[in-house]
Structure formats: C-alpha cells, structure tokens
Amino acid sequence: MKIIGLNGSPRKNGNSAALLDKALEGAASAGAEIERVDLYPLNFKGCRSCFACKRKGAFYGKGCAMKDDLTEVMRRMLDADGWVLSSPIYNGHTSSCLSALMERLFFSYHSYDEHGPMFSLEKAYPSLFLYNLNGGPEFVEKMGLEYSCKYDTFLFNSGFGPSRYMIAYNTLQFDDYSKYHTAAVPLERKMAWHEAHYAKDLERAYEMGRALVTAEGVKDD
Numbered sequence: 001m002k003i004i005g006l007n008g009s010p011r012k013n014g015n016s017a018a019l020l021d022k023a024l025e026g027a028a029s030a031g032a033e034i035e036r037v038d039l040y041p042l043n044f045k046g047c048r049s050c051f052a053c054k055r056k057g058a059f060y061g062k063g064c065a066m067k068d069d070l071t072e073v074m075r076r077m078l079d080a081d082g083w084v085l086s087s088p089i090y091n092g093h094t095s096s097c098l099s100a101l102m103e104r105l106f107f108s109y110h111s112y113d114e115h116g117p118m119f120s121l122e123k124a125y126p127s128l129f130l131y132n133l134n135g136g137p138e139f140v141e142k143m144g145l146e147y148s149c150k151y152d153t154f155l156f157n158s159g160f161g162p163s164r165y166m167i168a169y170n171t172l173q174f175d176d177y178s179k180y181h182t183a184a185v186p187l188e189r190k191m192a193w194h195e196a197h198y199a200k201d202l203e204r205a206y207e208m209g210r211a212l213v214t215a216e217g218v219k220d221d
C-alpha cells in the first residue's frame, strides 16, 4: 500500500506541508509506504483544452496528453493506492498549482462516451484533501468557501474513489507578525484560535491519513 502526498503550497515548510506530513505520518503508522511531492518547484501548466483525451486516437481514455513534469507525478499517483492533497486557500479556492493538477488528472479520465462518467481505472484511489487558510470558520461560512472544498471531493469521489476533506482555520502566515503590516488582522483572536486548534488540526490530519489506509478511509464523516 502506497500513499502519495502532494503539497500545493509554494512554502515547503508552511501549514499545508505540516498538515500533509502529519497525514502521511498517519498513513505510515498504518503500514503504508509514503511519498511527498512538492508541486511548486515543478514545471507544468493546467489543462490546455486540447481534447486529445477525448479525441478518437492515441490518448483516448489513457490520461493527459500534455507532457511536462506533471506527467511523471500523475504516473506516480496512479501507481500509488491513495492520495493526500494539501493546499492553502488562495482567493477562495485550492492553489492554482494544485488546481492545475486536478484539472489535468480529473478531466483526462472523465469520459463523454458510453464508458461514462469516467474511464475505468484499474482500482479505486481514496483521497484526502487538507485545506488551510488565514480566515476563520465565520469567514468561510459567510463567503460559502466550503463549497469549493466540497466540489473537489465531489469530483474525486465520483472519479477516483472515496474522498474526504478537512479545513484548518486561522493558520499562521508568518513566524513573526511584528515584521509585517497586519493592522487589519485580529491578531489576539487569531493567536487564541491557533493555540486552541492547531495541534488538534494536525492530530486530525494524522487520523485522516491513517484512515486512508484502514477500512475507515472509505467511510464518510
């Protein structure tokens, strides 16, 4: 059993990475072999809408025809048995980097044909999405941001296998807030939230990573 984890943040040691590492640690504790891939250093783009994956010919049903650094990442994902996708919320969505991967992976296996809705892969891939953001739950609710998380898991659930997500709120952006212009940030409230929740968020990521490997991984919350 192999679990591959994708870091969709440009920061190799930020919150997305910390949550991802915890989830991978959880998966490893249940016996999985684990691998982490940092997406930002890689050279790739999102779907270019060439439709080679839908056209009668070589790529039909065989994944994405574009060739760049993502080709090998997607090959390794299909070689694994489950995925952890970790991302900061940028402008209300998954980071552009992780979105690019999701566009190419999902769309190229999405069938418009009688095979539909997906070309059959050899096995199901359970997945876990880990999101984190500067805002708190009240901001997420007010803006309806959770819809975006739900849509990601809806796609992966319908395309690849059971998919779950968690959100870590009010994550810290800087080591030292005194060095930045942050007058609009309710710092006291943010720090109190962080103190009360961050360790639990990491713990939750660990448990959800572990559950990817055990039978619990296929259950909904």
Ligand SMILES: Cc1cc2nc3c(=O)[nH]c(=O)nc-3n(C[C@H](O)[C@H](O)[C@H](O)COP(=O)(O)O)c2cc1C
Pocket (backbone or CB within 6 Å): 009, 010, 011, 013, 014, 015, 016, 017, 087, 088, 089, 090, 091, 092, 093, 132, 133, 134, 135, 136, 171, 172, 173
């Ligand atoms: C380009 C950009 C856009 C952002 N958009 C949002 C946003 O829409 N809502 C929010 O609460 N935080 C937003 N943030 C803050 C990040 O979600 C937050 O700093 C996150 O913890 C960063 O994750 P990381 O530590 O894994 O890099 C944004 C940050 C950047 C750099």
